[in-house]
Amino acid sequence: MEPSHDGGQKPVSAPPKQEKSARRPSDDSAPNILKQKKFAGSSLSVKTLDLYDPYDYRDDGHLSNFQAWAHLVKCSFGTGVLTMPKGFQHSGLILGFLLGGLIGAICLYCMLVLIKSCVHMAARQRVPYMPFNESMKYTFEHGYPLCKPLSRMIVGFTDSLLVGYHFGICACYVNYMAQTTLRVFGKEGCIEGYNWPTVIAVLAWMPLICAINCVRNLKLLAPVSYVGNVLTLASMGIILYYIFKTDPDRGFLSDSWQYVGQVKTIPLYIGIILFAVEAFGVIIAVERDMRTPRKFVGVFGVFNQAMFLVLGWYIFLGATGYLRYGAQVQSTISLTIPPDHWSSTVMYVMLALSLLCSYPLHCYVCIDIIWKNRVLPKLKQKQLLLEFVFRISLVVVSCIVAVIFPQLDLLVSLIGAVCLSFLGIMMPGVMEYNVAWSKSGMQWNPTMVKDIIIAVFGFCAFFIGTYGCLFSFFDNNPENHEHGNSTKPAC
Numbered sequence: 001m002e003p004s005h006d007g008g009q010k011p012v013s014a015p016p017k018q019e020k021s022a023r024r025p026s027d028d029s030a031p032n033i034l035k036q037k038k039f040a041g042s043s044l045s046v047k048t049l050d051l052y053d054p055y056d057y058r059d060d061g062h063l064s065n066f067q068a069w070a071h072l073v074k075c076s077f078g079t080g081v082l083t084m085p086k087g088f089q090h091s092g093l094i095l096g097f098l099l100g101g102l103i104g105a106i107c108l109y110c111m112l113v114l115i116k117s118c119v120h121m122a123a124r125q126r127v128p129y130m131p132f133n134e135s136m137k138y139t140f141e142h143g144y145p146l147c148k149p150l151s152r153m154i155v156g157f158t159d160s161l162l163v164g165y166h167f168g169i170c171a172c173y174v175n176y177m178a179q180t181t182l183r184v185f186g187k188e189g190c191i192e193g194y195n196w197p198t199v200i201a202v203l204a205w206m207p208l209i210c211a212i213n214c215v216r217n218l219k220l221l222a223p224v225s226y227v228g229n230v231l232t233l234a235s236m237g238i239i240l241y242y243i244f245k246t247d248p249d250r251g252f253l254s255d256s257w258q259y260v261g262q263v264k265t266i267p268l269y270i271g272i273i274l275f276a277v278e279a280f281g282v283i284i285a286v287e288r289d290m291r292t293p294r295k296f297v298g299v300f301g302v303f304n305q306a307m308f309l310v311l312g313w314y315i316f317l318g319a320t321g322y323l324r325y326g327a328q329v330q331s332t333i334s335l336t337i338p339p340d341h342w343s344s345t346v347m348y349v350m351l352a353l354s355l356l357c358s359y360p361l362h363c364y365v366c367i368d369i370i371w372k373n374r375v376l377p378k379l380k381q382k383q384l385l386l387e388f389v390f391r392i393s394l395v396v397v398s399c400i401v402a403v404i405f406p407q408l409d410l411l412v413s414l415i416g417a418v419c420l421s422f423l424g425i426m427m428p429g430v431m432e433y434n435v436a437w438s439k440s441g442m443q444w445n446p447t448m449v450k451d452i453i454i455a456v457f458g459f460c461a462f463f464i465g466t467y468g469c470l471f472s473f474f475d476n477n478p479e480n481h482e483h484g485n486s487t488k489p490a491c
Contacts, residue, residue: 054122058129061289065302068286072279072306076313077232079172079355079412080276082332084314085321086409087272089329092261096318099266100273103461104311107277107424108304110454112297114428115287117435132284133158136431143434158427159369161419165280166365167398168415173355173362174209174402175411178202179335180352184345192331192407202399205356210395213360214388221360228357231350235334238347242337243317243324254326264475267468270461271413276314277307278416278424281365331408363394410473417465425458 063071088096114132121138122130130138133155140151178201182190190197215221246252261269283303287296296302321333330336334351337344371390379386405411433451440448 052123052126054119054128054130055294057127058293061291061293063286063289064291065295068290068296068302069306071282071286072303073310074229075279075282076276076310077229077236078358079169079176079332079408080272081314081317082176082334082351083272083409083412084276084318085325085329085333085336086331087269087276088318088322089257089327090261090265090272090409091269092258092266093319093322094259095261095266096269096322097315099269100315100318101311103270103273104277104314106454106457107274107420108307108311110425110428110458111278111280111283111307112303113432113454115284115297115303117428117431118284120435129288133162136427139431139434139438142438144437147430147434158423159373161423162281163366163369165415165419165423166362167394168401168411168419169362170359170366170394170398171401171405172408172411172415173359174202174205174399175405175408176332176355177205177352178402179331179406179408180348181205183335183339184348186339191335194403194406198406199403202403206395206399208356209359209399210392212356213363213391213395215360216387218361218364221357224357225361228354231354231357235347235351235354238343239317239333239337242344243320243333253323254328256326256328257322264468264471267417267464268409268413268472271416271465271469272409273314273416274420274424274461274465275412275416277311278420280420280423283307331410363391363398366394367391405473407473410469413465414469414473417462417469421458421462421465425461426455429454429458 087100091099117139118130118132118135121135122128124142125138136154136158137151140147140154178198179191181201181204182188182197187197212221212224244252287293287303290296290302298304317333321336322329325333325336328336334347337347339345339348367390371387375390376383376387401411405414429451433448433455436445436447436451
């Protein structure tokens with residue numbers, strides 16, 4: 001399934017079919033016109049509005065319910081879940097369960113709100129599908145009056161967050177590949193530090209990353225992606241083996257875990273759980289490409305069935321990994337496992353290669369937004385050459401970010417707090433608020449109150465998570481600990 005920066009293409013009219021007209025249906029042409037609704041005081045400037053069902057006019061998708069469920073579950077195997085034990089170390093065991101369940105449930109609910117709001121906007125516009133950024137723009141134009149002046153910039157702001165999110169994932173992948181290389185070659189003391197071995201490890205991966213990122217046709221990368229998925233699943237099996245492997249000296253549990261973490265590190269867990277749970281682009285793309293998208297939402301819909309399983313998997317791996325290794329947990333659970341056997345070394349290599357296979361899929365989103373939509377229309381010559389220069393430049397910048405942020409958990413937390421608190425929490429709340437306001441005008445209702453609470457919660461997650469991440473980043477800067485004693489092995 002090809003990724004998309006906004007979860008789909010720009011809204012287009014449905015293709016002509018036997019009984020499904022390509023034009024916006026009239027009262028007698030649409031097979032599934034919904035009940036007429038009145039919008040007194042609505043800024044949509046219509047007294048009555050025939051809402052039609054967008055699902056009846058979509059192109060037939062290629063994903064069955066099970067395939068959609070599998071895609072959602074598969075997206076849980078990545079750098080996000082690998083950092084969950086470190087997140088539990090930041091929060092402590094009890095707060096890890098409570099905050100993980102609370103924030104995870106809110107994130108999943110907000111994604112449902114977003115999907116339903118996009119479908120509602122498509123019905124208002126009487127088009128089969130409306131992507132996320134266009135839906136945001138439309139709700140700002142026709143919703144709460146104070147939002148209307150922001151409608152022009154909201155698309156650019158949304159695209160910027162999407163670029164930051166997916167580019168941050170690319171930087172996380174480079175970071176992990178470099179740290180894994182140091183571990184394989186016995187440079188444990190250089191992991192998560194500012195040193196030349198880290199730079200050399202990043203430079204060693206750069207030619208491979210540039211080569212795979214210069215493949216312009218994503219269909220050619222499909223077999224590589226499948227291989228990456230197999231490598232990831234095999235690596236997760238090895239990780240679970242080491243977590244539940246009994247130590248003859250101390251058994252299964254570590255003696256250094258805590259019920260509640262330190263106050264200054266708890267905010268880091270907020271960003272980590274946001275990054276882990278919010279598979280933003282995948283969720284929107286799966287709903288778009290389903291054969292029966294109506295079954296995506298609902299109490300027992302595909303989304304709830306898959307994502308509550310994913311949330312349980314995140315909390316399970318985070319808790320068990322933290323209980324097993326305690327204070328010894330590093331930025332990822334995989335780097336925590338000692339390289340004392342060939343199986344752990346194989347696991348390091350497989351995970352690094354799987355992330356290499358996934359890198360161009362996330363970088364494609366950045367290329368789609370920046371290059372295809374913004375830069376390419378302004379170029380008249382040397383388009384192909386400049387595109388390759390742009391693709392390589394993205395790789396170089398992501399490598400620089402990976403060196404600047406050597407601690408993967410801090411990088412993951414920062415991306416989650418900055419990008420996903422907006423994309424996954426605040427924006428769905430604001431979107432639904434504008435939809436509710438367009439229906440009822442100034443008459444307050446429970447939905448509008450709920451959306452205000454959601455938006456405030458998202459802003460708090462952004463502020464607390466970002467502050468905690470930046471504080472920890474500067475607090476852990478080696479320049480601040482020149483004269484301190486460290487138990488870490490020498491690099």
